Structures are given as structure tokens and as C-alpha cells.
Amino acid sequence: MAPRIPSEITKGRDTSTDPPVPTARVDEPLEGGPSLWRGTWVLGAATLLLLVISLYGAWRAPHEETQGEAARLLFVHVPSVITAYLALGVGVLGAFWYLIRRSRWADQVSAAAIEIGVLFTGLTLLTGMIWGRLVWSVWWDWNDARMLSTAVLFFLYLGYLVLRRSINDPRVRAMRCAVLGVIASVQVPIVHYSVLWFRTLHQGPTLIRPDVANATMDDAFIQPLGMSVIAFVALFVLLLTVRLHLARTEIFMSYLNHQAGPVGAAIVPPRLGNPA
Amino acid sequence: MRNPGFLKQVGWVVRKDLRVEWRGGETILMVTPFAVLALMLAPLALNADTALLRRIGPGMLWLVLLLFGMTIALRPSAMEPRSLRDLVKLCGLDPAARFLGDSLASAILLFAVTLVLTPVMIALYAPRGEPEWGLLILLGMAGAMALGLLGALIGSLVIGLRTRTSLAPLLALPPAVPVLVATTRGTESAIGQRSSIPWILLLIAMDLALAVVGVLLAGPLDDTTN
Amino acid sequence: MSTGWVILGYAVSYGAIAAYVAWMAVRIRSTHRYRGGSK
Numbered sequence: 001m002a003p004r005i006p007s008e009i010t011k012g013r014d015t016s017t018d019p020p021v022p023t024a025r026v027d028e029p030l031e032g033g034p035s036l037w038r039g040t041w042v043l044g045a046a047t048l049l050l051l052v053i054s055l056y057g058a059w060r061a062p063h064e065e066t067q068g069e070a071a072r073l074l075f076v077h078v079p080s081v082i083t084a085y086l087a088l089g090v091g092v093l094g095a096f097w098y099l100i101r102r103s104r105w106a107d108q109v110s111a112a113a114i115e116i117g118v119l120f121t122g123l124t125l126l127t128g129m130i131w132g133r134l135v136w137s138v139w140w141d142w143n144d145a146r147m148l149s150t151a152v153l154f155f156l157y158l159g160y161l162v163l164r165r166s167i168n169d170p171r172v173r174a175m176r177c178a179v180l181g182v183i184a185s186v187q188v189p190i191v192h193y194s195v196l197w198f199r200t201l202h203q204g205p206t207l208i209r210p211d212v213a214n215a216t217m218d219d220a221f222i223q224p225l226g227m228s229v230i231a232f233v234a235l236f237v238l239l240l241t242v243r244l245h246l247a248r249t250e251i252f253m254s255y256l257n258h259q260a261g262p263v264g265a266a267i268v269p270p271r272l273g274n275p276a
Numbered sequence: 277m278r279n280p281g282f283l284k285q286v287g288w289v290v291r292k293d294l295r296v297e298w299r300g301g302e303t304i305l306m307v308t309p310f311a312v313l314a315l316m317l318a319p320l321a322l323n324a325d326t327a328l329l330r331r332i333g334p335g336m337l338w339l340v341l342l343l344f345g346m347t348i349a350l351r352p353s354a355m356e357p358r359s360l361r362d363l364v365k366l367c368g369l370d371p372a373a374r375f376l377g378d379s380l381a382s383a384i385l386l387f388a389v390t391l392v393l394t395p396v397m398i399a400l401y402a403p404r405g406e407p408e409w410g411l412l413i414l415l416g417m418a419g420a421m422a423l424g425l426l427g428a429l430i431g432s433l434v435i436g437l438r439t440r441t442s443l444a445p446l447l448a449l450p451p452a453v454p455v456l457v458a459t460t461r462g463t464e465s466a467i468g469q470r471s472s473i474p475w476i477l478l479l480i481a482m483d484l485a486l487a488v489v490g491v492l493l494a495g496p497l498d499d500t501t502n
Numbered sequence: 503m504s505t506g507w508v509i510l511g512y513a514v515s516y517g518a519i520a521a522y523v524a525w526m527a528v529r530i531r532s533t534h535r536y537r538g539g540s541k
Contacts, residue, residue: 194454
């Protein structure tokens with residue numbers, strides 16, 4: 001069923017000669033326009049609560065000897081990494097699902113998840129760099145395989161977002177972005193190993209330095225860290241829900257634009273036999 | 277005409293691409309001097325002394341090959357105008373064969389540029405050591421194939437887009453990072469009498485992965501390309 | 503000194519997330535005008 005054109009647009013115009021409403025298409029919107037899932041508000045409140053609790057836990061966490069105050073950054077860095085990988089994983093699964101089933105829903109979930117994933121990957125890099133500056137006195141360590149892999153991951157999926165913006169046709173966009181998602185996912189283990197061997201192959205044992213792992217193994221840290229991870233995962237679900245609602249709304253809007261005609265809603269193209 | 281086999285179709289595409297290159301001369305005549313110039317500019321920029329140059333030689337070679345190789349693999353002639361694409365489609369050419377043919381042709385061109393650039397690098401940077409040439413050639417072929425496959429894959433993603441020329445390198449470079457790491461570290465290992473086998477295996481793994489992905493997805497991609 | 507950097511890290515992270523949420527909210531709100539009322 002096609003949505004009705006709002007009366008403000010059709011007011012005062014003879015609609016009897018309007019072109020017929022297009023029938024079912026792959027990208028036709030949901031009935032009457034999408035509405036936000038009522039549970040989103042509950043989810044939002046719960047997420048906010050969890051975040052506040054985790055922030056309190058981070059503030060009250062004991063002082064760490066080797067890293068000092070920088071260890072508190074881990075309460076953002078580690079959850080960011082986990083959320084980023086979770087989001088990108090969902091995005092990649094969506095890409096595979098789209099290629100198997102050509103489901104528009106899979107494409108939307110994939111795009112939304114990857115957008116959130118890129119955001120959190122960027123935050124991971126940022127917090128990681130600040131942490132490195134405080135603990136190792138360098139903004140970037142070329143011996144750190146994890147940060148290198150994460151940086152390449154960031155650019156891999158940033159490309160996905162850029163490609164997404166470059167294509168207008170929804171079907172072409174869905175297919176090409178899904179393919180890029182698959183290519184990126186296939187590259188992830190290869191990038192991981194190449195970066196890992198980049199320094200460690202034929203290399204002696206590396207210096208013992210304060211590491212992320214040292215702080216996270218401490219008991220007093222596990223609890224607030226776990227809280228932060230749970231809070232960030234809830235945040236991911238919330239962001240995904242809202243982003244999907246936005247995506248569905250924009251599909252609906254694009255369909256309205258199509259209905260209004262190629263030159264916009266305010267102007268009706270001339271038609272033979274109807275001197276208007 | 278009998279039903280042509282898959283490999284035969286791949287051969288047709290490779291011959292077509294190489295013939296276009298031979299007649300148009302975009303790669304050898306234009307990109308190679310550009311790459312040689314880049315190799316000459318690096319020491320000027322780095323104010324490098326001989327000792328530093330010796331160490332960065334192989335790395336510079338592959339960095340230049342990666343950056344300029346991307347322009348070869350993503351060259352516009354590989355993504356022909358719509359009329360030609362439609363004609364090829366209507367002739368019934370297997371899209372997977374077209375993909376593999378494009379990749380192979382790009383890889384051959386890239387390997388040719390590598391062969392031209394390597395003596396230039398040796399002359400300008402004078403790296404020390406006795407390299408195992410067999411392994412180096414294998415490394416070069418695997419790396420060229422990886423870049424060719426990547427170029428053909430990314431090229432098929434940007435057909436018909438207005439921002440194609442700037443978007444394609446942005447999409448192609450992050451997946452090409454392992455190629456850069458593997459070829460440079462592999463070259464260093466080959467020169468330094470260490471084993472470069474792990475790097476060759478990594479590149480071959482990447483080649484296989486990209487080839488499988490490309491062949492499987494060439495059909496669906498072709499269907500949605502207008 | 504390091505506390506300042508830590509606070510900056512937190513501020514940028516949570517700020518970016520809040521900005522993302524705000525951007526989505528603005529985009530969703532702007533579509534309501536053309537849909538004959540909010541849903």
C-alpha cells in the first residue's frame with residue numbers, strides 16, 4: 001500500500017491527472033511510514049543508567065602503580081574496542097546476509113552497524129593514542145601490532161561509508177557496499193598477520209613495558225571494566241536501533257520525493273491535453 | 277562457434293587488455309617515468325645519506341609500486357564506457373572470466389613495471405646483500421597479482437560513479453597494506469639471507485582469497501551495474 | 503597533568519557519541535514535517 005501524499009503538497013491542485021502511484025517495488029517504504037520502536041526510550045534510559053554507573057566505577061577505581069591515572073582511560077578504550085569489533089562484525093554479517101538473500105533489511109543493518117563501528121574504531125584509536133602518550137611518551141608506536149591493525153581497519157570501513165555516500169541507486173549501493181564489506185572482512189585476518197609479523201618475525205623478544213593487559217588483569221579493575229563493557233554494548237544496541245529508524249525514515253522520504261515528480265513537490269510537469 | 281571454456285575467455289580478456297595497453301601505451305610510457313621520478317625525489321626529500329638510502333631502498337621501491345600500481349590497476353581503460361560494457365555483456369562473456377582477465381592483465385603490467393623499476397632502485401639506492409632472486413621474483417609476482425586482483429575488484433565497485441578517480445584509490449589502499457608489508461619485509465628477508473617464505477605464503481593466501489571473492493561475486497555485481 | 507589528558511579522552515569519546523545521537527535526532531526530527539505529523 002502506498003503512503004498518501006500530505007495534503008499541504010496537493011492543496012489547490014487538480015490531482016486527477018497525476019501519474020499513477022507506482023506499484024510494489026523492492027525499495028517501497030513500509031506502510032504509512034516507519035515509527036520508532038517504543039522500547040527505544042526504555043533502552044535509552046537503561047543505557048544512560050549503565051553509563052553513569054560505569055563512569056562512577058571508573059572514577060572510584062583504585063590508583064594503578066605502573067600506569068597511574070592513564071589506566072582510567074582503559075575504561076573507555078577497552079569497551080570501545082569491543083564495541084567496535086562487535087559493530088563491524090554485525091556489519092559484515094549483514095553484508096554476507098545481503099549477498100545470500102538480497103534482503104534490503106540486511107543492507108540497512110549492515111550500513112548502520114558499520115557506521116557505528118567506524119565511530120568506535122576512531123574512538124579506540126584516539127583513546128589508545130592518548131593512553132600511549134601518557135604511558136609510553138609516544139603518540140604512536142610502530143611496534144604495536146594491535147593499534148596498527150585497528151588503524152587499517154578504520155580506513156577499510158571508512159571506505160565503506162564513503163562508497164555508500166557515492167551511490168544513489170539503492171540496489172546498486174546495497175550490492176556494491178555488501179561486496180566491499182566482504183572484501184574488507186576477508187582482508188582483516190590477512191592484515192592482522194601481516195602487521196603481527198611486521199615486527200615480530202625474526203625479531204628477538206620485545207621489551208617488557210606497561211601494557212594494556214597488565215592493568216586489566218588486576219581484580220579491582222575487572223569489575224568497573226566489565227560494567228563499562230556492558231554499558232557500551234547497550235549503547236551499541238541503542239545506537240543501532242535509532243540509526244535503523246533513521247534509515248527507514250529516509251527510505252520513506254526518498255519515495256515521497258519520487259512520487260512528487262522529478263522536479264520536486266511544488267511543481268507538476270506539463271502534460272499534453274491538460275493546459276496547466 | 278563452440279562453447280568457449282572459462283580459461284579461454286580469461287585468455288581473451290587478458291589479450292584484449294594487453295593489446296589496448298600496447299596501442300594506448302598508458303602504463304609503460306606514462307606511469308613508469310612517473311615512478312622513476314618518484315624514486316629520485318625521495319632521497320631529495322629525505323636529505324638522505326648513503327647509509328640511510330641502502331636501508332630504505334626496497335621499501336621505497338614497493339611503496340612507489342603500490343601507489344603507482346594502484347593507478348595502473350584502476351586505470352580508466354579497464355572500466356570501459358557503458359556502450360562497450362553492454363556489448364561485452366550481451367556477447368555472453370562470463371563476468372568472472374572478465375574479472376580474472378582484468379586482474380591478470382593488470383598483474384602482468386605491474387610485474388613489468390617492477391622489472392623496470394628494480395634495476396633503477398638498485399642503481400639509485402645501492403642496497404647491500406646477496407638476494408635470492410628466485411624468491412624475489414616469486415614475491416614480486418605474488419604481490420603484482422594481489423594488486424591486480426584488488427584493482428579489478430575495487431574497479432568494479434566504482435563503475436559509473438562520478439567520483440570514481442578519487443574514490444577508487446581510497447578504497448583500494450587499506451586492503452593493499454598487507455601487500456606493502458609483505459613485499460618489503462620479504463625483500464629485506466631475501467636480501468638478508470633470512471626466510472621470506474612466510475611473506476610469500478601470506479601473499480598467495482591473499483591472492484587466493486581475493487580471487488575466490490571476485491569470481492563468486494562478479495556475477496551479482498555485474499547484474500546490478502547499469 | 504595526566505588527569506587532564508584522561509579527562510580529555512573521556513570528553514572526546516562521550517562527546518562524539520553524544521554528537522552522533524544528536525545528529526540522528528536532528529535528522530529524524532526534520533523528516534516529521536513532511537510526513538503529516540510525527541509518528
